[in-house]
Amino acid sequence: MQAVVLHVQGSALVLPATTGNTVSATEASKPGPIVPEVKELVWGGGAFVVFALLMRFVLFPRVKRGMDARYESIRGAHENADQLRLAARAEVAEYDAQIATIRADAARVVDAARQTVERERQARLAEVNARLNEQRAAALAEAEAARAAAQGEVREAVSDVAGRAGELATGHRPDPQVVERVVDEVMAR
Amino acid sequence: MLGFEFPQINSLLRWKDFFTSFNKIGLIAVLAAVIGSVVFLLAGRKDPQVAPTGVRNLAETSIEFIENGIVMETMGKDGLGWTPFLLSIFIFVYLCNVPGIIPILYMPATARIAIPMFLSLLVWVIYNGVGIKHQGVGGYLKSTLFPPGVPKALYILVTPIEFISNIIVRPFSLTVRLFANMLAGHILLVTFALLSQAMFQATTHKIALVPMGILPFFMLLFITAFEVLVAFLQAYIFTILTAVYIGGAAHPEH
Numbered sequence: 457m458q459a460v461v462l463h464v465q466g467s468a469l470v471l472p473a474t475t476g477n478t479v480s481a482t483e484a485s486k487p488g489p490i491v492p493e494v495k496e497l498v499w500g501g502g503a504f505v506v507f508a509l510l511m512r513f514v515l516f517p518r519v520k521r522g523m524d525a526r527y528e529s530i531r532g533a534h535e536n537a538d539q540l541r542l543a544a545r546a547e548v549a550e551y552d553a554q555i556a557t558i559r560a561d562a563a564r565v566v567d568a569a570r571q572t573v574e575r576e577r578q579a580r581l582a583e584v585n586a587r588l589n590e591q592r593a594a595a596l597a598e599a600e601a602a603r604a605a606a607q608g609e610v611r612e613a614v615s616d617v618a619g620r621a622g623e624l625a626t627g628h629r630p631d632p633q634v635v636e637r638v639v640d641e642v643m644a645r
Numbered sequence: 646m647l648g649f650e651f652p653q654i655n656s657l658l659r660w661k662d663f664f665t666s667f668n669k670i671g672l673i674a675v676l677a678a679v680i681g682s683v684v685f686l687l688a689g690r691k692d693p694q695v696a697p698t699g700v701r702n703l704a705e706t707s708i709e710f711i712e713n714g715i716v717m718e719t720m721g722k723d724g725l726g727w728t729p730f731l732l733s734i735f736i737f738v739y740l741c742n743v744p745g746i747i748p749i750l751y752m753p754a755t756a757r758i759a760i761p762m763f764l765s766l767l768v769w770v771i772y773n774g775v776g777i778k779h780q781g782v783g784g785y786l787k788s789t790l791f792p793p794g795v796p797k798a799l800y801i802l803v804t805p806i807e808f809i810s811n812i813i814v815r816p817f818s819l820t821v822r823l824f825a826n827m828l829a830g831h832i833l834l835v836t837f838a839l840l841s842q843a844m845f846q847a848t849t850h851k852i853a854l855v856p857m858g859i860l861p862f863f864m865l866l867f868i869t870a871f872e873v874l875v876a877f878l879q880a881y882i883f884t885i886l887t888a889v890y891i892g893g894a895a896h897p898e899h
Contacts, residue, residue, distance in 0.1 A: 487868045490824075495662075496759035499671030504764065506680035508733035515685035516729040519704050522693025529694060643734075 457496045607643070657835050658757060658828070673754035677740030681733070711735060715885050716886035727891060730771075734764065735884040737825065742876035745831055745870050753876070756827040758820065761883075765819040768887045776894030788897035805810075819886060826879050830872045837865035 488495070615635045622630040660669040677761030688704035691697070697705050716724045741760055745753030755761050774787035789811050790804045880892045 489658050489828075491826050492759040492762050493659075493670075493757070495666035496670045496674075496754075496757055499667065499765055500674040500754065500760035501763040501767075503671075503674040503678040504733070504737050504760075504767075507681055507737055508730060509734040510682050511685065511736075512729040515682060516708070516732060518689035519685055519693075519701075519708060522689070522691075523708065525706055526693050529836065559812075614649065 611636070611639050611643060614643070650837070651839070651877040654832075657832065660752070669752055669755045670757050670759065671752070673741055673744050673750065673752065674760060676744075677737050677754070678871070680740055681736040707734060707736065709780050711884070715881075715888050719885060723895070724888065724892055727888065731884050732886055734768075734887055735880050738883050739876060741879035742879055743873075745827060745834065745876065746872045752835070753831055755823050755879070756831045758824045761820045761823040764883070765816040766822075767820060768890060772887075772890040772894040773790040775891050776897075779895045780897065785894070785897075799896075807881040816855055817892065819883065823879050823890070826875060830868070830875050833868045834865065834872065837861045837868060841865055 467556060615632065619630055619632060619635045622635065662668045665673065688697075688701040691699075691701040692718065693701075708728065711865070712725065712728055715731055715735075715760050716728055720727065720748050738755060741754035744750035746758065773785075776789065779785075780788060791800055792803065792807060795803050820833050840861040843860050845855060847855065847858075
C-alpha cells in the first residue's frame with residue numbers, strides 16, 4: 457500500500473505507509489477494480505455451491521424436522537389443553553346443574569317440613585286452645601257453683617239472723633218463707 | 646493548503662495469495678460457508694423438543710425469518726421449497742459482508758465483484774429455468790416479453806424494454822447493487838481510518854491538527870456502526886429480490 461501524504465502549507469508530511477497483505481502498487485494497477493478475478497470466482501462460487509448443497513440436503517432438513525416436530529408437539533399440547541378446558545367446562549356445568557337440582561330438592565324438603573311443622577303447630581294450638589276452653593269453662597262452673605253455694609249460705613245465715621231479729625223484736629217468729637223472700641229481694645238489688 | 650493522497654483503489658481491494666490462487670476473498674468465502682454449516686450442524690444436534698437457545702435459536706430464527714419474512718411475502722406457500730436456497734444465499738452474503746467491520750479481516754468479500762456476480766448469474770439461471778419449467782419456453786418468453794394488458798401497438802416499445810430489464814439488467818443490477826454498496830462502505834471506512842491516522846500522526850507545526858483527528862475517527866465509528874446495518878440490509882435485499890424473481894418466473898400472474 458502506498459504511503460499517506462499530508463501537505464500542510466506547502467510542506468509535504470509523509471506518514472508511514474500502511475503495510476498489509478494487499479498487493480503492491482505495480483500489481484495493483486491491473487486488472488481494474490471491477491474486473492472479476494477467476495480465483496475469487498472459483499473459491500466464492502465453490503464455497504457457496506457446497507454450502508447451498510449442504511444446506512439443501514443435510515443442514516436445513518435436520519433443523520426443520522426438529523422445528524416441525526416441536527411445533528407439532530406444541531400444537532398437540534394446545535389441542536389437548538383445549539379438550540381438557542372443554543371437559544372441565546362441561547364438568548363445571550354439570551356440577552352447577554347438580555347443585556341447582558340439589559338446591560331445588562332442598563327447598564322442596566324445607567317447604568314440606570315447614571308446612572308439616574305449621575300443620576302440627578296449628579293442631580297443637582287448637583288442641584291447647586280446646587283444653588284451655590274446657591278448663592276455663594270448668595273453672596267458671598266451679599266458681600259459679602261456689603258463688604251459688606256461698607250465696608245460699610249467706611241467704612240462709614241472713615234469713616236466720618233476720619228471723620231471730622224479727623222474733624226478738626215482735627216476740628214471735630216471722631214466717632220463714634217471707635223472711636227468705638225479703639232476703640232474696642235485698643240480695644238481688 | 647491541506648492535501649491528502651489516497652492510495653490506489655486496487656491496493657485496497659486486491660489481496661496477495663496465501664497460497665496458489667487462494668487469497669483473503671477466498672478465505673472469507675470459505676469461512677462464510679464453514680461458519681454457516683457449523684452453526685446449522687450444531688443446531689441440528691440439539692434436542693428440538695426443548696425451547697431453542699444459542700445456535701439452535703439462531704438457526705431457527707433465520708429459517709423463520711426467511712420463511713415468513715421473504716418466502717411467504719413474495720412467493721406464498723408454494724415457494725417454501727426454495728427456503729434452503731434462499732437461506733443459503735442470505736447467510737452466505739451476510740457472512741461475506743460482515744468481515745468488512747471485523748478487525749484483522751476488515752474486508753467484505755462482496756466488495757469484490759466475483760462473488761456477487763457468481764450469485765447473480767446463478768440466480769439468473771435459476772429464475773429463467775424455473776420460468777421455462779413452469780410455463781415452457783414459449784410461455785415464459787411470452788409472459789416476460791409481452792406483459793398482458795398492454796395495447797398491442799405498445800409492444801414495439803415494451804418488449805425490448807422488458808427484454809433488457811428482465812433478461813439483461815436484472816443480474817447486472819443484482820451484482821452491482823451488492824458489490825457497489827459494500828465497496829462504497831469499505832472505501833469510506835478506509836478513508837476515515839487513513840484520515841484519522843494521518844491527522845493523529847502528522848508531523849506538523851500546526852498542533853491544532855492533531856486533536857482534530859478525533860473528527861474523522863468519530864466518523865469512522867459511525868460508518869462502522871452503519872456498515873453493521875448495511876451488511877444485513879444488502880443480504881436481505883439480495884435474498885428478497887432473488888425470491889421475487891423466482892416467484893415471478895414461477896407464477897407470472899402474481
